[in-house]
Amino acid sequence: MQVQLNGEGREIPNGWTVSDLLADLRIESRYCAVELNRKVMPREQHASCSLKSGDEIEVVTLVGGG
Amino acid sequence: MTVLPADKPLVLGNHVLTSRLIVGTGKYSTLELMQQCLEASGSEVITVAVRRERLVDASGRNILDFIDLKRYTILPNTAGCFNVEDAVRVARLGREILRGLENPGADWVKLEVLADTRTLLPDPVATVEACRELVADGFQVLCYTSDDPITARRLKQAGATSVMPAGSPIGSGQGILNPNNIRICLEYLKENDPDYPVIVDAGVGTASDVAFAMELGCDGVLLNTAIASARDPLRMAVAMKQACESGRHAVLSGRIPKKLYATASSPTEGVITRALG
Numbered sequence: 001m002q003v004q005l006n007g008e009g010r011e012i013p014n015g016w017t018v019s020d021l022l023a024d025l026r027i028e029s030r031y032c033a034v035e036l037n038r039k040v041m042p043r044e045q046h047a048s049c050s051l052k053s054g055d056e057i058e059v060v061t062l063v064g065g066g
Numbered sequence: 067m068t069v070l071p072a073d074k075p076l077v078l079g080n081h082v083l084t085s086r087l088i089v090g091t092g093k094y095s096t097l098e099l100m101q102q103c104l105e106a107s108g109s110e111v112i113t114v115a116v117r118r119e120r121l122v123d124a125s126g127r128n129i130l131d132f133i134d135l136k137r138y139t140i141l142p143n144t145a146g147c148f149n150v151e152d153a154v155r156v157a158r159l160g161r162e163i164l165r166g167l168e169n170p171g172a173d174w175v176k177l178e179v180l181a182d183t184r185t186l187l188p189d190p191v192a193t194v195e196a197c198r199e200l201v202a203d204g205f206q207v208l209c210y211t212s213d214d215p216i217t218a219r220r221l222k223q224a225g226a227t228s229v230m231p232a233g234s235p236i237g238s239g240q241g242i243l244n245p246n247n248i249r250i251c252l253e254y255l256k257e258n259d260p261d262y263p264v265i266v267d268a269g270v271g272t273a274s275d276v277a278f279a280m281e282l283g284c285d286g287v288l289l290n291t292a293i294a295s296a297r298d299p300l301r302m303a304v305a306m307k308q309a310c311e312s313g314r315h316a317v318l319s320g321r322i323p324k325k326l327y328a329t330a331s332s333p334t335e336g337v338i339t340r341a342l343g
Contacts, residue, residue, distance in 0.1 A: 006118045006119065007118070025119070027119055028128065030167065031130050031163065031167075032119055033116075033162035033163045035155065035159060038155060040155075059119045060116050060117060060118055060163070061117065061119050061130075061163065062115070062116060062128075062129060062130060062140070062160070062163055063115050063116075063117045064093065064094060064100065064114065064129055065091060065092045065114050065143050065145050065290075066090030066091075066092045066093075066143070066145065066237075066290030
């Protein structure tokens with residue numbers, strides 16, 4: 001199925017959870033936050049939250065800034 | 067060594083700080099240099115930005131590997147946001163990351179809602195609205211704003227933990243362009259509330275700008291570019307630390323009034339020369 005990940009279309013298997021996606025991206029989940037359809041998805045729910053076709057996902061981290 | 071009575075701490079909501087200098091982590095040529103400069107600045111609070119993960123090169127080094135999370139309180143900003151919704155989203159994402167890291171910075175945000183890419187001046191109306199929304203959501207909001215005293219007052223009324231007027235545009239290095247406006251901000255914000263914290267955020271070019279901000283009576287200074295883009299950032303970090311302390315000592319000491327004519331420092335009695343006609 002197709003989702004929007006950080007503003008770009010991406011094909012992922014049906015039934016994937018947020019955790020599956022982060023693992024596939026090899027992202028250090030400790031350092032990131034996930035937003036699903038413009039709402040923060042708390043990390044405790046990453047493993048249980050199944051993604052749906054058309055979902056908009058943002059994965060962010062901290063960078064240098066003023 | 068002279069021992070002075072301890073200064074009162076800088077209290078920002080439930081954060082109690084000894085250092086009155088807050089520094090950013092952007093624009094450093096290397097993360098190692100950033101780390102050394104943070105240490106040299108003596109700051110306890112450091113600002114960071116929230117950005118999309120680079121999905122292409124996720125193995126790249128993360129800034130968090132270079133920040134001692136036990137030592138520093140992280141202050142996430144909403145830089146790059148040009149409307150209320152985005153600023154609120156970014157603040158919540160920053161909080162989510164810091165909660166996961168168990169950093170005390172999870173309860174606050176440096177709110178920036180910008181209006182214009184060229185000047186990076188804040189949108190005062192959107193900043194007030196975003197501040198209200200974030201306060202309602204439980205954030206302690208430190209508000210970047212212009213030096214306009216009326217907006218400053220509105221932000222305090224909206225529940226801002228601290229109002230942070232810019233000395234001059236972000237990264238411009240122009241220092242404090244309108245000290246009178248900063249003075250009026252201080253007067254308005256501290257009226258019947260002398261401990262309300264006011265921090266100069268943005269515009270600092272060199273150490274004397276920091277000292278001047280503190281001498282005006284500001285409670286702290288937030289800066290980034292002036293250290294990170296100096297020819298020798300490490301030495302400038304030391305200069306900023308000392309300037310912040312010097313300015314604070316000066317304002318606590320009380321400057322002498324300015325007078326038009328000279329007053330001799332040496333005794334006028336007992337001079338062996340003849341008096342001037």
